[in-house]
Amino acid sequence: MKNIFYLLLGVLVSLHTVAAQQPTALLMGVVTNEKEELLVGASVFWKDTKEGTVTDINGRFSLPLRIKQATLVVNYVGYTPAEVEVLPGENNLWVEVTGIRQLQEVTVQGKGFDNHLSTLETRNVERITSNELRKAPCCNLSESFQTNGAIDVTYPNALTGVKEIQLLGLRGIYSQFLVENRPTMTGIATPFAFEYIPGSWLSGIVLAKGASTVKNGSNGITGQINADLVKPQTDKPLFVNLFTSTEGRGEVNIHLNKKGETTSNGLYLHGSAVNNTWDTNSDNFKDSPNRRQLNGMYRLVYDGPKGCAQFNVQALTDRRQSGQIRENKFGQLFSIDQHNDRLEMWGKYGKEELFGRQFLELGNIIGASWHRTSAVFGPNNYRAEQKSLYWQTLVQNIIGTTNHTIVIAPSIQYDDIQEFVNEGDLSRRETVAGLMGEYTYSRPNLDMEMPDLVVVLSGRVDWNSRFGWQVTPRMSAKYNFTPKSVFRVSAGRGFRSPNLMAENISLLASNRSFRFASDIGVEEAWNYGVNYTRDFKIARRDANFSVDLYRTDFVNQVLVDVEQPPTVFGSDSTFSVSFYNAPGKSFSNSLLVYFQYNILKGLDVKLAFKWNDVRAMFADGNLKTQPLVAKHRGLITLDYATPAKRWLFTTYVQIVGEQRLPDNSALPHRYTHDFPVTTPTFGLWNAQVTRRFGQKWELYAGCENITGYQQHHAIIAAEEPQSPFFNGSQVWAPMMRQIGYLGIRFAPAGL
């Protein structure tokens, strides 16, 4: 710990010297095209020399000034090179390049895949575009990962309907969830966080794998999921989406936007309901909860000479009811009823060119939220209320030239959580105050017209009111062999404060006793990873290949152990759920191979294969594979769009390999014959057709689980909800057979 700290210190001190050695006279400027869009990666150099640089992600550059008049050459792929005579005294240039040099066809072919693995980004980042999101019903964020090879969505708990995601074979709680670079839906909001972002609100998702930036906290151990929302200045003035499915789901989304010269505002409304009495396996338990959700967001955005500011409010109310459909013979009804209400406000303020310094930027984020949950799970009740505050100020500047940039950001996160399970009080308060620093070195390569080597060193120091000091160093680097092939490495530490009950709320739908170890600490892990990504052509058609290998090593993981032998007292036995710090090793290894190919004009194929090895030493002293994590997974996707994009066909097959179920050997055999030690490998097939009518209308219809693969019995001892064996958490396949759906999108001003 100390050594790392000194290492960081050393880096910072050496930066100091780098800064001091830079010559003082600089030529700065921006490069744009004729539409005045800033160009990233344009090469800028003094004519007849190798002295030059490449524009940064904001289209800006800086390089040492010449003493005499000299010619500056600006080059950007697809444009005529521009030559500008720079006179002494001119030090802030605006250079425009014009004229598409290459043929139209090249630009069309370069459209890229909807789910692109970039060879340019420093970090191993996958951008899921709004086009990709339209390929699956995507009623909410958790459903938007269906056509994604990296993130797996687990099947909803048979009783509560809670779904989880997995990244690098580990539960979603080990990744950081951000909405527009702001941490949100933490603590007690965790179980349904992804369902509180309606699909139509999403404009894209950025998925960063492995040790990523620490700008927003130290908790993204396996990666970061950053959801980008629609914005009033770019969204359609009016947008309506209606959706219905055979699951009994109805959904309405309405967007209203008013775009102004500098100030724009938007209102986004979502209402959905699921009403059914499906019980396909006749166990007298509903297959999926009845739900109703009302969710609204208002956004006010200012973008003008005074900077960039926004104010947002989101309010939602959500209710889910499930459980037994009819009373049993004793007149009892096991029912589950969960209420959630949430109010959140957040604002941002950013300014470029602070104090007239072209590269000095300031960003501020302030957020406040209130969340309340009250739930009944048969005999158990759960009540919780959380108030959270978040503040972050971020300052970015260059050191000398744009080849060195630095970000410094202090932040404070405050959570006041009141949480009660039956009579037990789990309330807590947590304040995390921290400071992060991030230094980026980019080495420009004039032949490639982009930086070929980028190294990011970052770290944060936090003081956590519950767990003390936390030092989180991270690094990532990329090296481009060519602009189309890149190798990346990343390494870093992460911390997270466990929210044991909220994160495992489905376990309350049982008669187990809960045991919390008295010394439960903060979770801490190191993550290391490498990636190689390459764009190339096969028979003159675009192809993209990527391979990821990640390892997560827990220094401390809080295990959720459902496999401890029952306590037997006479003829009664009591099962438990134990939470404790892993007594030994705990790790995850994850390999992902990914291949995309544009076979024919309009036809894309995507193949993904994943191998996960996730094990931990449990209290019984055995190094066991974590239950319900598939060791192998595969994804095959085919997309076809007609030339005018009137028709869009998407079909995908997910292959889910063997999963270990929790040990059921202490249960009487009559309950467990449908719950094997390891589950079989199975495939799920989904398909969707989208038809566009003119510019205004779009109709889509599809079917999930076409082959109707189903887990017949998902609840152990479903007939006896009061028995100690009753358990609905061992779901390894869908419980619903085919689900058909139909939806329309309408925007009078064009989709």
Next chain:
Amino acid sequence: MKYGIFFGLFLLFNMGAAQAQNMPAASTPAGLMTTKFKVYGNCGMCEQRIEKAAKIKGVKTADWDVDTKILAITFNGKKVTPAKVHKAVAAVGHDTDMVKADDKTYAKLHACCQYDRAQ
């Protein structure tokens, strides 16, 4: 250890300050930028017309060179962007490398100003 961290924070801030001192002292006032582009024209009369037209709100200086046909402007990047200057110049009858002037306006230019038009 605690002191170490405070020392680290101190260094970080200190670095920020040192950094600020190393920034070049801009000889043009903050926010003032220069851009150059080609404007078609012939004579001194054209020069006057072009320079006058280019000085829209936010543009501080405009200088057109008869020989190179290059118009250099200094402007406040927060108030105006080059595209507006292109339009303003084209509006008085002079083609630029991005915006072409209206044929009627061009036809009305003085005889000596009837330059060879941009392709």
